[in-house]
Amino acid sequence: MQSDEHGFLLRFSVRADIPGEALEDDDFDERAFLVEWERAVKPELVRAVFQALRAAPGWTAHVRNRGAALEDEVEIVVERTYG
Secondary structure, three states: OOOOOOOOOOOOOOOOOOOHHHHHOOOOOOOHHHHHHHHHHHHHHHHHHHHHHHOOOOEEEEEEOOOOOOOOOOEEEEEEOOO
């Protein structure tokens, strides 16, 4: 049996444009957008990717951890099985 692998990268850069007056407010958390991303947006994106992959006959997918922090990287291994 032979295995072949190819990498595909889908990168998201998460940023927020924060007005100067907000930064002057001591109660303003300039990193709150990252918390929102990690808790709400990113999990939904990962779910949507797995949902799409499950709908493709013959393909399977699982998460692979190569030691990077989950905040920085989610690697999804997509495999096609023949026979």
